[in-house]
Amino acid sequence: MTDTVSRSFTPSADEVAKFHELGYLGPFTVYEEDEMRRLWKRERLRLMDRSGAVYDEGDAHSGNTNIANYDRHLDSTFLADHICRPEIVDRVAAVLGPNVLCWRSEFFPKYPGDEGTDWHQADTFAFASGKPQILWPESEKEFGGTITVWTAFTEAAEDTGCLQFIPGTHRTMYYDETKGMHYQPDKINSQEKGGVNRGFYGYDYRQLQKDPDWRPPEDRAVSMVMRPGEAVMFWSTMMHASKPHSAPGKEMRLGFAGRYVPTSVAIYPDTEDVDEYGGRVSLQEYGAVLVAGTDTYGHNRKVTTTTKGHRFPTR
Amino acid sequence: MTAQPRAGTAIADVRATIQAIVGAVLERDVDPSIDVFDQGATSLAFIRIVAEINERFGVDVDVAELEEASVDALLALVTEQLKSPDPVTVRD
Numbered sequence: 041m042t043d044t045v046s047r048s049f050t051p052s053a054d055e056v057a058k059f060h061e062l063g064y065l066g067p068f069t070v071y072e073e074d075e076m077r078r079l080w081k082r083e084r085l086r087l088m089d090r091s092g093a094v095y096d097e098g099d100a101h102s103g104n105t106n107i108a109n110y111d112r113h114l115d116s117t118f119l120a121d122h123i124c125r126p127e128i129v130d131r132v133a134a135v136l137g138p139n140v141l142c143w144r145s146e147f148f149p150k151y152p153g154d155e156g157t158d159w160h161q162a163d164t165f166a167f168a169s170g171k172p173q174i175l176w177p178e179s180e181k182e183f184g185g186t187i188t189v190w191t192a193f194t195e196a197a198e199d200t201g202c203l204q205f206i207p208g209t210h211r212t213m214y215y216d217e218t219k220g221m222h223y224q225p226d227k228i229n230s231q232e233k234g235g236v237n238r239g240f241y242g243y244d245y246r247q248l249q250k251d252p253d254w255r256p257p258e259d260r261a262v263s264m265v266m267r268p269g270e271a272v273m274f275w276s277t278m279m280h281a282s283k284p285h286s287a288p289g290k291e292m293r294l295g296f297a298g299r300y301v302p303t304s305v306a307i308y309p310d311t312e313d314v315d316e317y318g319g320r321v322s323l324q325e326y327g328a329v330l331v332a333g334t335d336t337y338g339h340n341r342k343v344t345t346t347t348k349g350h351r352f353p354t355r
Numbered sequence: 356m357t358a359q360p361r362a363g364t365a366i367a368d369v370r371a372t373i374q375a376i377v378g379a380v381l382e383r384d385v386d387p388s389i390d391v392f393d394q395g396a397t398s399l400a401f402i403r404i405v406a407e408i409n410e411r412f413g414v415d416v417d418v419a420e421l422e423e424a425s426v427d428a429l430l431a432l433v434t435e436q437l438k439s440p441d442p443v444t445v446r447d
Contacts, residue, residue: 081390085418088398151397291393 049130056134063210063278067270070127070191076269080193080294083118090115092347095321107319111326113145113298114343117350120329123298124353128189129331131273132300133355136187139303139333141340143174143186148282148295150201155229156238156284158245159206159256160215162186162276167217167248168316175306185210185277186299192266193294199287203264203272203280203295206257210278214256215248222247223318234258237284241317256281303335330354369412369437370430376407377426387426396424408433 051065059065071079090097092115095108113119122128123142133140163184164172176183196202225242232238233246234255246252256279263283264272274280276299285293301307308314313322327343332355335342345351370387377385377396380403385394391401401424405416408429414436421428 081392081423082421084392084398085421085424088402088418 047126049127051131051134059135059273062205062207064205064207064264064272064274065131066272067192067264067266068127068131068272069269070122070125070271071269073268076193079118080268083116086118087112087116092116094325094347101319107314107317107321109147110314110321111145112147113142113329113346114325114327115347117346117348119145119296120346120350120352122191122296123329124331124355126355128191128271128273128298129355132187132189133332135273136300136302137333139335140300140331141303141305141307141328141335141342142298142300142331143305143307143328143340144297144299146297146299148190148297150282150285150293152200152285152288152290152292153229154201154285155231156201156236157282158233158238158240158243159258159279159281160240160245160248161209161213161279162217163213164217165276167215167221167245168243169314170220170316171311173308173311173314174301175309176301177304177306180304185275186301187273188276188297188299189271189273190264190295190297191271192268193296194268194291196264196266196293196295197287197290198263198265198283199285200290201282201285201293202266203282204261205264205274206260206279207262208278209257210275213277214250214254214279215245216250217248219248221245225318238281243317300331303330303333303337303339306339365437366430366434369433370426372411373408373429373433374426376411377404377429380404380407385426387430390423390425392424404429412437 055065093108094111094114097108101108113123123145129140164174166172174186190203221243223242228239228242229237266272307328308323311323313320328340329352330342374385374387377391380400381391381395383395385391405418409416412433414433416429416432420432
C-alpha cells in the first residue's frame with residue numbers, strides 16, 4: 041500500500057469538538073492551488089461531454105440554474121474521485137461515523153455581476169422541491185441535514201462571492217422548509233437584502249422564515265475566503281450564504297459541493313424525480329455512492345461505478 | 356465554395372479564422388495563448404465557438420482532447436484534423 045492510499049486526514053478530537061460547536065471545519069487543502077487550476081482547466085472541457093450524465097437537460101434548465109448539472113460525479117471520473125478524496129471523506133466520517141454515502145453533488149457558479157445567495161438553512165431539502173430529499177431515522181431525530189463539503193475550484197474571495205457562515209446556528213432551524221416559496225426567476229440579480237444584492241436562484245428564502253420579522257444575526261457572520269483547491273465542511277443546517285460577485289475583472293467563482301449522510305438516512309424517499317428551481321430531472325439512473333465503510337441498512341439504491349465504468353474508491 | 360486545404364497553407368489563415376470566431380462569440384479581442392474561460396467565456400459560449408469551428412472547417416473537434424481552451428490549442432487540434440488522411444473540407 042502506498043503512502044497516498046494509507047494517509048489519513050482524520051481530524052483530531054479537538055477539531056471534531058470545534059466542528060460540533062461551530063457547525064463547520066476548515067478551510068483545509070484538498071488540492072494544491074497549481075494542481076487545482078491545472079485539473080479544472082482540463083476537466084471543465086471534459087464535463088461538456090454529457091453522454092454519460094444521469095439527467096437529461098430537457099426540462100432541467102430555468103433561470104440561473106440547471107439541475108441537470110447535479111450529480112456529475114456519477115459520470116465524471118475526476119468528480120467521482122473528488123467526492124471520494126481521503127482529505128474529504130476522512131473528515132466527514134469523523135463526524136458521521138464510518139459508513140457514509142454521498143447523495144448529491146452540485147456546482148455553484150458565480151459570474152461577475154451575479155447576486156449573492158440568501159441566508160439559509162437546509163434540513164430535509166424540501167424547501168424547493170416540496171418533498172423531503174433526505175430523511176434521518178426516528179432514532180436519530182436530533183440530527184438532520186447533511187454535511188456539505190464545498191470545494192473552491194476557482195478563487196472564492198470577498199469580492200467574488202465567497203461563502204459566509206454564522207457559526208453555532210446549526211442546532212436551531214429558523215426556517216420551515218415545508219412552507220413553500222414562490223419561484224420568481226425575474227427577480228434574479230435584482231433584490232437588495234440588508235444592503236447586499238442577494239437571492240436564492242429565483243426564490244426568496246425569507247418566505248420560509250418561521251418568524252417573518254426575524255433577521256439573521258449577520259454581525260456574527262464570518263467569510264470563508266478560499267484559494268483554488270481549498271474546501272470547507274459544514275452542516276447544511278448552519279446559517280450560510282454567499283456574497284455577490286462584484287469584481288468585473290476577476291474570474292468567475294466556482295464552488296463544487298458534495299453532500300454526505302450516514303447510511304441510515306433514506307435518500308429521496310418515495311420520489312421518482314426532482315422538481316425544483318423551475319426544472320425537473322428523473323431519478324431513474326440515480327444512485328447514491330458509498331464513500332466509506334459498509335451499508336447494512338439497504339435503504340438506498342447505490343452505484344459502485346460511474347456510468348463510464350470508473351469504480352468509486354470507497355475508504 | 357468547398358475546397359481541400361493545401362498542406363502547409365493556411366495555418367495562419369486557420370488561426371485568424373479561429374481567432375475571429377472566438378472574438379465574435381465573446382465580443383472582444385482574445386489572447387490566443389490564454390484559455391478563453393479566463394477571458395470571459397462561459398461553457399455555452401465555448402460550445403458555440405466549437406460548433407462554429409466545426410461548421411467552418413468541416414472538422415469534428417472533440418473538446419475532451421483539449422488540455423485547455425485556448426485559440427492555440429484549438430488551432431493545433433483543427434490543424435491535425437485538416438492534415439489527416441481522411442481529409443475534411445473547408446467551407447466558406
